[in-house]
Amino acid sequence: MTQAIDKARDCFIPTYRQPEFIIERGEGVYLFDDRGRRYIDAIAGIAVNSLGHNDEEMVRAVSAQASRVTHTSNLYWTAPAMELSERLVAATFAERVFFANSGAEANEAMLKAARRAHFDRGSKRFEFITAINSFHGRTMATVTLTGQPKYHQGFEPMLPGVSYVPYGDLEAMAAAMTPQTAAILVEPIQGEGGVVMPPEGYLAGLRQIADEHGCFLLFDEIQTGVGRTGKFLACDHDGVIPDGATLAKGLGNGMPIGAFLAGPALSACLVPGTHASTFGGNPVCCAAANVVLRRLMDKGLLEQVVETGKYFDQAMQPLIGAGRPANALRGRGLLRGLELKKDTPDLPVIARKHGLMIGMVAGGGVVRLAPPLTISKDEIDALVTALSAALKEAGDAASA
Ligand SMILES: Cc1ncc(COP(=O)(O)O)c(C=O)c1O
The missing domain is CATH 3.90.1150.10 (Aspartate Aminotransferase, domain 1)
Structure with missing residues (x-):
């Protein structure tokens, strides 16, 4: 070998x-x-x-869906994607969902939605604030929002308008706000940064700062979501409701799928033509995710x-x-x-x-x-x- x-x-x-x-x-x-x-x-x-x-149920669901239809593009409805959207809306704060193929792509959709929602309101807010030692993905936008310079090296220039503050520091977050701030993006527990817990009251404090400054609060739940911390979303432990959140990793049990969960402020800004993904919402991946959701939410x-x-x-x-x-x-x-x-x-x-x-x-x-x-x-x-x-x-x- x-x-x-x-x-x-x-x-x-x-x-x-x-x-x-x-x-x-x-x-x-x-x-x-x-x-x-x-x-x-x-x-x-x-x-x-x-x-x-x-997992037996997973293998059965994926095989059954693969033998029915493996892909249709998002131009058509498929039952697994429909069921998954309903399950995610029922399980979370989300009013609507957008399906992607990975964590980074789900974050891209969420960041674009944040800018677009401000644009729809006639505002030019475009800046993002993220945490030092965060991890949000490897695409150009998500690597820029990843607050670890080692991942930027050799790929500069990064996306303009991104600033970095220490994780857990509400004063630093408030001080970093500008009239152009579109959104705050943080992980409810920093995974890649070292499994770092937020201090007590941090997520609620971020909600307050975002509201005071008229920007969106976005949680990257790609590692923490889908039951990993004992609640469906990690932010559920604190009862804090973001404007948007992303899932991927555990959602498909290995089948590639990501999701952008949009609360009321972000659920109507991505209209036909503004954003898309060829494979997002693939029925085989959604069939897998439905098994995960069923086991988590319905089967204990x-x-x-x-x-x-x-x-x-x-x-x-x-x-x-x-x-x-x-x-x-x-x-x-x-x-x-x-x-x-x-x-x-x-x-x-x-x-x-x-x-x-x-x-x-x-x-x-x-x-x-x-x-x-x-x-x-x-x-x-x-x-x-x-x-x-x-x-x-x-x-x-x-x-x-
Ligand atoms: C918190 C977080 N966000 C985003 C990502 C990127 O996800 P993907 O590798 O599926 O693009 C990861 C991956 O480790 C992650 O842990």
Whole structure:
């Protein structure tokens, strides 16, 4: 297989550093490689595989839709997209939705809607304020709104009119407002930035600032949404209603889909001809998303995430505190960041030797854990055992 990987390395534009094995299949929270090794998938395609791998109901729904019709363009109605729009409107603050194929595209739609809504009111507001260490995507607009200079390098000039303020700092946000500010865009929990929780009252404070200055409040719920934190949207924990929010990742359980959820202020500005997406609302992807929504909202999975999230907290405690590898566990529900005492960027490589897949964020200082929402308590125990072993090996190697 090394030969096949070498060949692929020659063909791929090398934007990723894949390891020396091939993933062959998945089952629940487990992935299996071509060497027959099994891994607990504690990152789930980066918060994507909400129902885990090879979920029976998901496979049935996707196969059934694929055998009916796979694509029609948005010029026609299809039942899965219609059902999904109704489910999302029922589950959230949204009055209407726009379907995209990815997180970045959902954010693009939302940012365009914010500008367009001001334009419709005869205003020239075009500026956006975002947070330092945010992550909003890799397209030119969304990478500009990503408050991490390393992602801008070599791609300048960035979109004009974007400013950056420290996450959690309401005074800085208020001070950054100008008469041209169109919208504030933040993540209700910063994912890629290190699983950073907002301080108490931050989201409500942003709502107040946006209202006082006549701009829109936009939440990027691409990583935090679709039940990942124990509520359908993470902003639901605070009861704060934005003007727009975006979903992607967990929505399709691996089928590529994003959604822009528009509240009343943004739901009427994108009219025919103003915005579009060839694949957005693809019926196979929407059929997958309907299974996710049904399981979360109708079949008790959302409540289960609250329970397993609490269990996760307890189970991780032996890794935290004096004489142990971590300082704290951040995040909520099943979006967690284990804050390590020492940066360990190569921990994912060591963890794989212990049959565990994890992610690292914040320069290797935080282990990002976002397992399938269906993970059981026993599987959480197995995850913690493997992570402890990996951290011990990393610690032994560092002190050797
Ligand atoms: C909060 C957030 N926004 C946007 C994106 C971009 O999503 P995509 O990679 O689907 O374009 C990501 C991806 O990691 C994300 O975590």
